[in-house]
Amino acid sequence: MIHTSSYAIPISRLITRPMLTCAPRTTVREVAQRIFAERCSYVVVMEDGAAIGIWTEQDALALSGDAEELARPISVVMSAPLLTLDASTSLGEAAVRFKQSGIRHFGVVRDGACIGVLTQTDVVVNQGAEFFLRLKPIEAIHVRPLVVVPAHRPLRNAIALMRARRLDAIVVEYGCGEHGILTERDVVRLIANAALSGAAGDHASRPLQTLPATHSLYAAQHHMVRQHIRHIGVRDASGLLAGLLSFADILQNIEGEYVSELQGALRERDEALGRARFSLRMAERVFESALEGIMVTDRNAKIERVNQAFTRLTGYTEEDVVGRDPSLLNSGHQSAAFYENLWHALEAHGHWQGEIWNRRKSGELYLEYLTITSIRDDEGDISHYAGIFSDITQRRQTEERLRYLATHDVLTGLANRVLFEERLERAIIHAQPSERKFAVMYLDLDRFKLVNDTLGHNTGDAVLKVVATRLRERLRASDTVARLGGDEFALLLEDFNDIRDVGRLARSILDSVGDAIHVDGREVFTTPSIGISIYPDDGTEAAQLMMRADQAMYGAKHRGRNAFQFFESGMTSSAMAQLEILGELHRALEQDEFCLFYQPQYDLATGCIVGIEALLRWRHPQRGIVSPGEFISVAEQSSLIVPLGRWVLREACRQARAWLDAGLEFGRIAVNLSARQCVTDTFLSDLSTILSETALPAERLQLELLESMAMNTRDEIGSLLRELVARKVGLAIDDFGTGYSSLAYLRDLPVDTLKIDRSFLASSDAHRSDRAIIRAAVAMGRALGLNVVMEGVETPEQLDFLRQVGCHQAQGYLLARPQPAELLSAYLARGYPASFALP
Structure with missing residues (x-):
């Protein structure tokens, strides 16, 4: 609804620029030159201090454009008399006068003197109609049919057509299928330059800027104001030019709403208060509504x-x-x-x-x-x-939920890695003076990947939640249990009297976690492997204690799993295993064992593919296809991630170029970017070389960054992101919602896309709190003008929910699984029909 609080504003407060005037003997051409130079739509003709007429851009259409006519005094062609409104006239009354008169300009007078000009635009822009414009799509209002002339048509004929049909603009069509536009303002410019000759196509503004009919009126108005234009083409669902929308069309539509609402207010005033002033009635309505x-x-x-x-x-x-x-x-x-x-x-x-x-x-x-x-x-x-x-109760709950998510795991409700590391650092500080001991446990579920691969992620998530509950039940209130990610957990045990108590607790955890877990009518079994480090015996720093607990955990796995292991000074099994994997990764890169799978991203409004994410896979000679979860952390801890990331980027760009050459449309190719890769000195030069060698346009590439990386406050990260945007490379925040940075930073990041982490949809019982977070993230993304992509869509119910909350795009197993390039190419060649029903 339009803001009624603005109804009683006197129009004198809307006069914000000096009135453009001229003398009656000023030539038409001089007047046109002044209007064009001042970017104004009118000039008031003054004589002896009185306004005797007005000449506007619309009047320019009545001229034939010959030299004799342009040399005439403006008084011969002006509109007279100048219609006026008193300076005390309210904004509401002025809106009615504009509606009744059908003109675009009123002189504003005070004490008999003209102090300025009020335009139709001034009236409606000050009504506070942004909310109304955001709600209404372009296609919801009447958009004028196209009036098109060929580019070779004589300019004078085109202007005559505009004059005959009372048009403020016509569309010019060029032979190449491109369109331009000729407006009243162009005619004024041509009159000012005495250039009313040649073909219409020589003088039209081109290309004609366009928007889809599904965009909001607010988006259209905002675009026109930003581009300093007053007309924009409207494309239909098939992308064809279907109409021409002018700023006046938007204002006329708002004005209709305004006048209807104003008339209702006036009726209520007459019935309830008689002679009470209009402004008091509006105040009453604001109070009540x-x-x-x-x-x-x-x-x-x-x-x-x-x-x-x-x-x-x-x-x-x-x-x-x-x-x-x-x-x-x-x-x-x-x-x-x-x-x-x-x-x-x-x-x-x-x-x-x-x-x-x-x-x-x-x-x-x-x-x-x-x-x-x-x-x-x-x-x-x-x-x-x-x-x-x-x-603000609900808002506070949402804020507290977001703060909670910054330090807790979404799925299990346990502390996350950030909170665990903070408490570990605090435990070290408290223990240092007395050299009091405490223990760190690193727990990993044995063969948990098998549960996910055979029973699905929903079952895997249910198992993780049960394990989290069992761990929490085994600890005291002073202890901490955290989920570090995937199937990895960490425990911080303070204030124990005997190290044997730690061993007894570990044995109790093995027994508890190893019990059958009932999910969807079936029994699922998973066992943990636990590694334990002791402060200060095994280390005095947090990273050292975590690393040695991790090494001890690998020792427990080598003992046959379902066991716990204290760190021993000679223990190197974990380090050796990582070195072994690292050696295999080097060999795999040299022998071209890596490949990319591709997963499409869909526009939920049209069902079309708007992007494709490149996903790394390892074709291991013995193990077959290996997902990055099993090796990427090792690569990131070494320098190997840099050449590996360079290979991924090059291969993704090469494949994207191949799709373009084959005439296959896919939107943008999305590539994950590691933190270590992007801070290398050669990253930008590598990117330039890859784009140049593959001939892939930069705007076809989108780099995905983890939220924690995007929020990094280091200057080099911020400079890099700004440079990537300057090169027209798209930026997306991946796994949004799982990070721990302040959301206030989001508006300052040069990103265009948010990818909401799949964990918010993963729960089969659809937690209301998680859905609230999704709603908040989508609304925030829309408010900031960002695309919002939901990951991990696996059920029709999830898809319906995302449409309901206005999410732009989605990807997941329901829509399409990751697949090799050759399979996806065949899919794209068929016109990439959506695998889900359109609304």
């Missing part, structure tokens, strides 16, 4: 009036509270000192703002954001207090 609760008290803090939102938020009607003290809402959660400070602020500054817990009539507690303002009478004494509040 406001979404925020409003309470007005007298100077003694006795309630005089409340609005409907107050009743909706608190449960108290106006009859319940009038004459009573606002303390009837008191929750008891604030101290007497809190209220003393509140009243002190009111007395000292005249207002107070803050959060306060109150209680509804039902007894339910709620958190509100409250603003209290002192209202003074003509003598300067306080006569009333006005309190405006909104219920």
Whole structure:
């Protein structure tokens, strides 16, 4: 709805630029030159200090353009008299006058003198219509049919056509299928330059800028204002030019809404208040229709009036509270000192703002954001207090949920790696003075990948949640258990008396986790391998204790799994295993054993493929296809990730170029970027070389960064991201929502896409809190103008939910599994029909 609070604004407040004027004897050409130079749509003709007429861009269409006509005085061709409005006229009344008269300009007069010109644009831009424009797509309003002339048509004929049909613009079509546009402003420019000759195509602005019909009116208006244009082409669902939208069309549509609403307000004023002023009626309507609760008290803090939102938020009607003290809402959660400070602020500054817990009539507690303002009478004494509040309980819960997610694992609710490392560092600080011992356990589930591969990720997630519960039940409140990722857990055990107590706890965990887990009517068994390091015996630094617990865990696996192992000084099994994998990776890179699988990303509105993510796989000679989860961490810990990442980038760009050469449309190719790879000195030069050698346009490439990497505050990371955007390379934040950085940084990042981590959809029972996070992420992405992609879509119910919340794009097993390039090429060649039903 358009903001009614702007109805009573006097139009004199909308005059923001000096009035463009000329004398009656000024030639038409001189006037056109001034209008063009000032980027104005009119000139007022003045004589002896009085406005006698006006000449606008629309009047320019009436000219034939010959030299004699351009030399005539403007008084001969001007529109006269100049229609005027008094400076005190309200914005609402002016809107009605524009609607009734059908003109675009009114002179604004005060005390008989013209002080400026009010345009149709001024009226509607100041109505606060952004919300209305965001809700309404272009296709929802009438868009004028195309009037098209060929580029070779004489310019004068084209202008005559505009004049005959009362058009402010026509579309010019070129032989190559390209379109341009000829507008009233172009005609003024040509008159100013005495250039009304030649073909229409020689003078049209080209190319014609366009938007899909599904975009919002706000997007169209914003684009036109940003590009300093007043017309934009409208494309239909097939991409064909179907109409021409002008700024005037948008304003006319808003004006219709405005006039309808204004007339209703005037009727209510006449029926309820008779001669009451228009502005008072609008204030009354704002008071009653406001979404925020409003309470007005007298100077003694006795309630005089409340609005409907107050009743909706608190449960108290106006009859319940009038004459009573606002303390009837008191929750008891604030101290007497809190209220003393509140009243002190009111007395000292005249207002107070803050959060306060109150209680509804039902007894339910709620958190509100409250603003209290002192209202003074003509003598300067306080006569009333006005309190405006909104219920922010749900918002606070969402904020707390986001803060919780920054330090906790989404799936299990356990601490995440960040929180665990913080507590480990704190334990070291507390233990140092007394050299008190504590233990670190590193736990990995044996053959958990087999559970995922055979029973599916949903079953795997259910197993992880049961394991998390069993671990939590075995620990004391002072201990910490965390999920580090995948099937890896870590435990911090403080304040034990005997190291044998640690061993007994490890044995208890083996027994508990190893018990059968019941999921969907079947029994699932998984056993843990546990490694243990002791402070300070095995290390005095957090990383050292974690590494040695990890090494001990590998020792437990080598003992046959389902065992625990204390770190021993000679233990090198984990390190040796990693060295062995690292050697195989070097050989695999030399012998071309790596390959890429590709998974499409779909636009949920059209069902079309808009991107393809390149996913690394290892064709091991003995083990077959190996997913990156089994080797990428080793590569990242060594320098091998740099040449491996370079190979992935080159191969993905090569394949993307091959698809383009074959005439296959796929949107953008997305490649994951490791932190170690991007901080090398040669990364940008490598990227330039790869794009040059593969001839892939930079805008066809999107690099995906982990959230923690994108939020990195180091200067080189920020400089790199800005440089990539300058080169037109797209940037996406991968696994969004699992990081730990402040979301406030998001608006400053030069990224165009958010990829929400699949874990938010993974739960089969569809946690409301996780769905709330998805809604919040989608809304935030849309507000920041970012594409939002949901990963891991596996069920139709998940897909329906994503459409409902307005998610732009999705990928996952339901839509298409990762597949080799040759299979995907055949899929693209068939026109990539969506594997899911369109709405």
